[in-house]
Amino acid sequence: MDISFQMRQNEVIAIIGASGAGKTSLLRVVNRLDEPSGGEMIIDGKDYRDIEPVELRRQAGLVMQKAVLFPGSVADNIRFGPAQRGINLEVNEITQLLERVGLAGFAERDTANLSGGEAQRVCLARALANQPKLLLLDEPTSALDEDSRAGVEALLEEIIREQHIPCLWVTHQISQAARMANRVLVMDKGRLVKDGPVDEVLNAQSMVR
Amino acid sequence: MLSQWFADEFSLGIAQAAVAAVILLLFAFVLTRIKINLFKEILIAMVRSLAQIVAVGSVLIVILNGPILVGGLVLLGMMISAAVTAARRVKGIPGAQRAAFLSIVLGSGTVVGLMTFLGVIEWKLESIIPVGSMMINGGMNSCALALERFRAEIQSHTDQIEARLALGAEPKAATDGYVRAAFQASMIPRIDSMRSLGIVWIPGLMSGMILAGSSPLYAGIYQFVVMAMLFISSGVSALISVALVQSGIFSEADQLILRSNNEIQVRAR
Numbered sequence A: 001m002d003i004s005f006q007m008r009q010n011e012v013i014a015i016i017g018a019s020g021a022g023k024t025s026l027l028r029v030v031n032r033l034d035e036p037s038g039g040e041m042i043i044d045g046k047d048y049r050d051i052e053p054v055e056l057r058r059q060a061g062l063v064m065q066k067a068v069l070f071p072g073s074v075a076d077n078i079r080f081g082p083a084q085r086g087i088n089l090e091v092n093e094i095t096q097l098l099e100r101v102g103l104a105g106f107a108e109r110d111t112a113n114l115s116g117g118e119a120q121r122v123c124l125a126r127a128l129a130n131q132p133k134l135l136l137l138d139e140p141t142s143a144l145d146e147d148s149r150a151g152v153e154a155l156l157e158e159i160i161r162e163q164h165i166p167c168l169w170v171t172h173q174i175s176q177a178a179r180m181a182n183r184v185l186v187m188d189k190g191r192l193v194k195d196g197p198v199d200e201v202l203n204a205q206s207m208v209r
Numbered sequence B: 001m002l003s004q005w006f007a008d009e010f011s012l013g014i015a016q017a018a019v020a021a022v023i024l025l026l027f028a029f030v031l032t033r034i035k036i037n038l039f040k041e042i043l044i045a046m047v048r049s050l051a052q053i054v055a056v057g058s059v060l061i062v063i064l065n066g067p068i069l070v071g072g073l074v075l076l077g078m079m080i081s082a083a084v085t086a087a088r089r090v091k092g093i094p095g096a097q098r099a100a101f102l103s104i105v106l107g108s109g110t111v112v113g114l115m116t117f118l119g120v121i122e123w124k125l126e127s128i129i130p131v132g133s134m135m136i137n138g139g140m141n142s143c144a145l146a147l148e149r150f151r152a153e154i155q156s157h158t159d160q161i162e163a164r165l166a167l168g169a170e171p172k173a174a175t176d177g178y179v180r181a182a183f184q185a186s187m188i189p190r191i192d193s194m195r196s197l198g199i200v201w202i203p204g205l206m207s208g209m210i211l212a213g214s215s216p217l218y219a220g221i222y223q224f225v226v227m228a229m230l231f232i233s234s235g236v237s238a239l240i241s242v243a244l245v246q247s248g249i250f251s252e253a254d255q256l257i258l259r260s261n262n263e264i265q266v267r268a269r
Helices: A023-030 A053-059 A074-083 A091-100 A116-128 A146-163 A174-180 A198-208 B009-033 B039-064 B068-088 B096-118 B125-156 B158-166 B171-195 B204-211 B216-249 B261-268
Strands: A012-016 A060-063 A134-138 A167-170 A183-188 A191-197
Touching: A012 A023, A012 A174, A023 A134, A023 A167, A053 A060, A053 B158, A060 A116, A074 A091, A074 A116, A091 A116, A116 A146, A146 A174, A167 A174, A174 A198, A183 A198, A191 A198, B009 B039, B039 B068, B039 B125, B068 B096, B068 B125, B096 B125, B096 B216, B125 B158, B125 B171, B125 B216, B158 B171, B171 B216, B204 B216
Parallel strands: A012 A167, A012 A183, A060 A134, A134 A167
Antiparallel strands: A183 A191
């Protein structure tokens, strides 16, 4: 993978490209689940290797394609991130987070009994519980059926807009990119082939099609 | 019948081995008649096992008459060989060999040391070497089982572990549950064999003591003592081995490096 770009505060960047283009790898490197073979990443003027991986990951909330929940209750899952820093979330904080993602009353539900859409909402609430400074979304709706997809997408759009969280959003859907992003990165075979404002890049893309 | 013909123990032993070997070969021959062709393997295994055990017997004659330090060296040799055997079963876990060696040394070493000090094992080579070798063997089995299970747990829960890491969990917190699961799984055979002791099986040590003329009651009680020691040394080995490799499956930047082969291929595409 060979990629270079800058991201500004409050920017929502959509990343598009064929599968295997390196979109997921890019998010994994930013979250430092994988190590880049070279190059550098600067966050607020600081080399990201100088930030403790644990701290970096907390600040870069990652929502993966597949909703991976831990065994136990929904509330246990929400509590997990803050608990790693010794913070015990209050019941009302959990309630608020769940209301935020449209799952009021789900706190004590067993994660084994959730639908795909509900599980993905819990993943999002769980990432938000860490109060991330950046959201990394890896096609969070691609594994969902049509109904839950629309719901989760609307929710994500709302949260990003309201909370002004900068966001790297890997998506297949050009329409979604057009609605949400300020900027689009197009990747192909591990390289960045286009980087620009939404209209410009997407118009060029649709002309290619 | 044989003992009437052979006066001394050595020639009696040879005669008994010959009878056992002939019957075993007959059985192998019968197998070939029903198209199960294991004759060559059985023959090789038989000759090997006989040669090995005779060699061990001869070495033991020399060792048991030597100084106690020799016993220590013999046990050390066994521990190294046990560690190599255990680690061979779990290729792919970084540091498995070192972890296996340390855990077997600590597990069997502590038990043999403590029990000898307390007088449960007699302070003579005839006791220390056989009991020590049983502890090492137990430690080896549990350590291999625990490491193997740990690897399987990690490889089948990669996404759970990475989800925990991504939420800011330390590697230890992300994998402690799998350490516990691996340890518990490795202890199941030990618990089962303790539970069924005497009902399902009469173990080798007890049978041996009875054959050698001990009272069956004392032989039974001593067998329990050995089982308890075996449980402790196996448990200590299993726990230490998994705890030692736990951090080794992560890179310096807390990235999970132990993955299933499948996944590596998928992600490399």
